[in-house]
Amino acid sequence: MRDVAIIGVGSTVMGKFPESLPYELGAEAARAAIQDAGISPGDLQFAYCANLYGGMVIGQAVLGEIGITDIELTNIENACTGGATAVRKAWWDIASGLYDIGIAVGVESITTSPMAGKLITPAKGDITGELGMNMVARFALSQRRYMDMFNISLEQIAQVSVKNHRNGCMNPYSQYRKELTIEEILNSRPICEPITLLQCCPSTDGAAAAILVPLDLAGKYTSQPVTIAASVLKSGDYAFRWEDMTFSDMTSKCANSAYEMAGLGPEDVNVCELHDAFAMNELQHYVELGFCKRGEEVRLLEDGVTELGGKIPVNTSGGLLSKGHPVSASGVAQIAELVWQLRGQAGERQVAGAKVALAHVIGGEVTGLESGAVAVHILKR
């Protein structure tokens, strides 16, 4: 198996873009990544494009827009994990020796999709959905128990949102660039108690892309290749095996496999982008990703360990809460942020001397499973 490096990344600004069609957003991100890698579109041998709401063969429309046709191109849907899945598949196509250069794109345009503004109705046969479950309720149920069992306050949970919005102010790609106070977060309208609006990530349009080559060819393109030290993707297990709804077994197992693959541990991670779809997720993921023991996660946040300037800054991009959550693009956007961090190109939000970075996404609801899919990537320079 060959070592794989990322030689170029690109992203759109995240936000709500009713005037931009999905293929236009995807093309913008792909073009940026191609330019960043210093290659020409014709160099690409294969592509993966992740998308949920854009309709069939959107990858062909995205890449057709910038002159890439007549290659092996696969479209991917894996809910919030779609973008990370595209990176994982591109990683394998290089690692296995099948191809020498390819692109992974994630794109979402919720505003222009038929889903926009619609009530999301449960799939036929989805019993919990019919009985009133929804995506926010699922996490509100976890949060209620989390607060109760571990004596965690809403103010402490809101601190996650405060931190990530502060980081978002320093990221030109972020959907929101505005600081929030604990009061604003807790006084925003209740969605599913105890989750209020500003504890949730927004609905976001945007795209991101990454270009991968074998590490031993990377020097041809760049003096700053970023190595993919681990790439792990897992589907969810049955909920009846899920003992504790405040701890994601999927994330924990996936992270452990990734650390093993990289030959690294949580203590080696210098910067992390994790799935903060809801503020409380971030605290739970600190534990599952091994950054601290159970019961220490609030202290990690309050002591500034996960702030910029701390030992493991988390969600320097603003995270899903502030940068936004363009579903299938999020996994690739995380990789772009971490590549910039490892190259020292993250501007005001730069983590000094970052060498090892971890990206984590999880999502997709299926009745009877913990969740749909989870992915962890570890990058290093």
Add this chain to the structure above:
Amino acid sequence: MKTRVPFREGLFQGSDEEGSLLGARCRQCGQIIFPGREACLNCLGHDLESICLSRNGKLYTYTIVHMPSEHFTPPYAVGWIELPEGVRVFSQIRGWQEYPLEIGMDMTLHFEKLWDEEEKEVVGYVFRPSTNGGA
């Protein structure tokens, strides 16, 4: 009067006082599942017996939902009820305005109207805080 129909066949039997949720127990590995199935999801064995689950359980967690829903007018409450068999059941929770919900409280199964569908009244299981001094 409207015809009463269960919101799904095979999930429960009987009505309020003597009704129960229908689960299944695997004779091979002992796993209890709800709803029941043809095969055990734990060991994939096919030797399952249908069982009536306990009518009383404890509130594992809950939320008051303020979002629009296909069948329910917000705000409404939902939660996971942990039954003595070790099974967690997702359910509408009723009576939360009168009896403030608390994790760990005793809950009792009821069968009530869930929503109307044209000429039919769709009936299903809900849980309410136990009011007779516990389970």
